[in-house]
Amino acid sequence: xxxxxxxxxxxxxxxxxxxxxxxxxxxxxxxxxxxxxxxxxxxxxxxxxxxxxxxxxxxxxxxxxxxxxxxxxxxxxxxxxxxxxxxxxxxxxxxxxxxxxxxxxxxxxxxxxxxxxxxxxxxxxxxxxxxxxxxxxxxxxxxxxxxxxxxxxxxxxxxxxxxxxxxxxxxxxxxxxxxxxxxxxxxxxxxxxxxxxxxxxxxxxxxxxxxxxxxxxxxxxxxxxxxxxxxxxxxxxxxxxxxxxxxxxxxxxxxxxxxxxxxxxxxxxxxxxxxxxxxxxxxxxxxxxxxxxxxxxxxxxxxxxxxxxxxxxxxxxxxxxxxxxxxxxxxxxxxxxxxxxxxxxxxxxxxxxxxxxxxxxxxxxxxxxxxxxxxxxxxxxxxxxxxxxxxxxxxxxxxxxxxxxxxxxxxxxxxxxxxxxxxxxxxxxxxxxxxxxxxxxxxxxxxxxxxxxxxxxxxxxxxxxxxxxxxxxxxxxxxxxxxxxxxxxxxxxxxxxxxxxxxxxxxxxxxxxxxxxxxxxxxxxxxxxxxxxxxxxxxxxxxxxxxxxxxxxxxxxxxxxxxxxxxxxxxxxx
RNA sequence: CGGGGCGUAGCGCAGUCUGGUAGCGCACCUGCCUUGGGCGCAGGGGGUCGGCAGUUCGAAUCUGCCCGCCCCGACCA
Numbered sequence: 001x002x003x004x005x006x007x008x009x010x011x012x013x014x015x016x017x018x019x020x021x022x023x024x025x026x027x028x029x030x031x032x033x034x035x036x037x038x039x040x041x042x043x044x045x046x047x048x049x050x051x052x053x054x055x056x057x058x059x060x061x062x063x064x065x066x067x068x069x070x071x072x073x074x075x076x077x078x079x080x081x082x083x084x085x086x087x088x089x090x091x092x093x094x095x096x097x098x099x100x101x102x103x104x105x106x107x108x109x110x111x112x113x114x115x116x117x118x119x120x121x122x123x124x125x126x127x128x129x130x131x132x133x134x135x136x137x138x139x140x141x142x143x144x145x146x147x148x149x150x151x152x153x154x155x156x157x158x159x160x161x162x163x164x165x166x167x168x169x170x171x172x173x174x175x176x177x178x179x180x181x182x183x184x185x186x187x188x189x190x191x192x193x194x195x196x197x198x199x200x201x202x203x204x205x206x207x208x209x210x211x212x213x214x215x216x217x218x219x220x221x222x223x224x225x226x227x228x229x230x231x232x233x234x235x236x237x238x239x240x241x242x243x244x245x246x247x248x249x250x251x252x253x254x255x256x257x258x259x260x261x262x263x264x265x266x267x268x269x270x271x272x273x274x275x276x277x278x279x280x281x282x283x284x285x286x287x288x289x290x291x292x293x294x295x296x297x298x299x300x301x302x303x304x305x306x307x308x309x310x311x312x313x314x315x316x317x318x319x320x321x322x323x324x325x326x327x328x329x330x331x332x333x334x335x336x337x338x339x340x341x342x343x344x345x346x347x348x349x350x351x352x353x354x355x356x357x358x359x360x361x362x363x364x365x366x367x368x369x370x371x372x373x374x375x376x377x378x379x380x381x382x383x384x385x386x387x388x389x390x391x392x393x394x395x396x397x398x399x400x401x402x403x404x405x406x407x408x409x410x411x412x413x414x415x416x417x418x419x420x421x422x423x424x425x426x427x428x429x430x431x432x433x434x435x436x437x438x439x440x441x442x443x444x445x446x447x448x449x450x451x452x453x454x455x456x457x458x459x460x461x462x463x464x465x466x467x468x469x470x471x472x473x474x475x476x477x478x479x480x481x482x483x484x485x486x487x488x489x490x491x492x493x494x495x496x497x498x499x500x501x502x503x504x505x506x507x508x509x510x511x512x513x514x515x516x517x518x519x520x521x522x523x524x525x526x527x528x529x530x531x532x533x534x535x536x537x538x539x540x541x542x543x544x545x546x547x548x549x550x551x552x553x554x555x556x557x558x559x560x561x562x563x564x565x566x567x568x569x570x571x572x573x574x
Numbered sequence: 575c576g577g578g579g580c581g582u583a584g585c586g587c588a589g590u591c592u593g594g595u596a597g598c599g600c601a602c603c604u605g606c607c608u609u610g611g612g613c614g615c616a617g618g619g620g621g622u623c624g625g626c627a628g629u630u631c632g633a634a635u636c637u638g639c640c641c642g643c644c645c646c647g648a649c650c651a
Contacts, residue, residue, distance in 0.1 A: 016585090016586070016644080017643060085651070092651080143649050479609050511608075513613075514611085516612085
């Protein structure tokens with residue numbers, strides 16, 4: 001393509017509203033423009049790049065025998081009512097009515113529609129297994145769209161769904177997807193990690209997320225370089241930092257102490273001269289309308305996900321101050337688990353074996369010394385604690401890192417949730433109606449591009465992997481007025497096109513600096529400079545990412561460029 | 575939904591406190607010049623100052639209401 005004919009509106013300065021790198025660069029490089037909060041126009045460069053991502057996804061999905069569909073984004077409410085998610089999705093679902101007043105919604109995902117298709121057509125185990133997928137637009141009314149293309153209200157997703165007769169079949173489909181996802185992200189040139197994920201309210205049994213480490217991300221991943229352990233913070237387990245001081249092992253009974261005005265763990269710690277690791281914090285939570293106490297070590301944080309799992313609740317919130325007083329007879333700051341019999345008490349496992357700790361007395365401005373779990377109060381043991389910086393791996397004691405990540409893909413064993421709620425059954429070998437077991441698997445297409453920009457950029461702009469860059473190479477005659485350079489560039493352009501190289505020819509009448517800056521900004525992996533050295537038959541091949549330059553003979557340039565691109569193309573080990 | 579910030583030319587901003595002819599840089603158009611990292615010179619075009627209402631002789635500026643966008647939090651199958 002000739003740059004002079006293209007619409008690539010690059011900006012010299014960062015638009016004020018963009019904070020994260022990928023947002024800034026995608027705007028500056030003329031890939032995208034914003035239409036509204038969480039709604040973006042994808043211009044020429046973004047579309048070229050996203051189509052390349054989609055093509056890689058398509059090839060790898062096809063390679064595992066998945067069949068491409070294309071389902072409507074506009075859905076009748078009934079399908080979603082059947083699965084129960086019409087209510088569950090709440091305000092996150094865009095809803096509308098047709099001219100007759102019938103309720104419709106915009107699809108957030110397509111388990112329901114896929115299940116509805118399967119239910120209508122699949123009759124026999126002989127038709128299984130099936131893997132169906134699509135690359136299609138999703139709509140989610142996010143409470144807070146943010147970070148450019150990372151959290152938006154309309155986005156493209158590759159979603160696939162597997163249908164099997166038995167769990168062993170689901171295991172196969174899941175594993176096929178895991179490998180396909182690795183191949184996809186490898187080929188897209190990303191650095192990523194597959195982590196254990198929380199299965200959530202979807203009710204599934206196993207789930208992995210594909211994560212790219214970047215500060216722009218919203219998820220936290222706990223991992224160990226030594227052992228390869230990697231899990232979403234929501235699900236991660238660890239060995240906590242040991243208590244700062246040993247417990248008094250004597251058989252003591254609780255003793256009330258006056259702690260006027262000392263409410264937070266830090267205040268109580270300073271006042272009583274007891275380290276926070278020897279204090280218990282007591283949280284009052286209301287889950288599905290019922291109160292619970294959660295007891296954790298003073299320096300630990302409650303994991304909301306783990307608490308939700310432990311209570312198997314749909315939703316929960318911290319108790320209001322009036323409720324705390326009603327349930328426990330004291331205000332936050334003096335709450336404790338001792339002599340609580342009417343409210344379920346959940347104790348974090350990090351407190352197992354601990355003795356003679358400090359806890360609130362359930363009397364304003366008083367705490368108890370010498371409180372021992374299971375002696376002085378009873379409760380159910382659960383892992384409630386969120387992994388923290390400094391923790392170590394639970395089995396090996398290896399150090400753990402906590403890193404911010406963005407989720408680019410998710411694979412999920414659904415089980416029978418949709419087949420049962422929507423009546424998807426087939427006849428098995430014995431002619432008995434059996435529910436089909438399902439899996440669902442997603443890739444956020446725009447997030448792949450964003451993640452690549454986040455991973456690979458410098459002060460001059462983005463530096464995309466050749467496999468997903470909008471062009472593989474850009475030709476830059478240094479002097480635009482020089483007829484010899486123009487002729488050589490035109491010839492090389494034709495040769496590269498003949499070799500099916502994705503080439504952009506910067507034929508604009510601009511100073512070299514502008515062309516170099518633009519080429520760097522939009523992230524084309526290779527640039528060919530045609531300049532002075534052409535007189536001696538040489539041109540320069542510049543690598544965007546390494547900033548290294550090689551002189552190559554113009555006569556063999558097309559073949560050498562094609563070879564350089566081929567060598568730079570990300571490979572897959574999977 | 576709670577807290578904070580911002581809406582002035584395509585982009586980045588000043589002007590608003592203290593009301594009085596709407597500005598700067600970049601980008602854009604014309605011509606000349608230049609050509610190895612966002613050149614130079616000259617000339618030029620582009621604005622309902624987010625919207626509505628009010629106060630005033632007079633509102634970008636003061637007041638009220640509304641809208642939009644960004645950030646933090648809540649939320650996030």
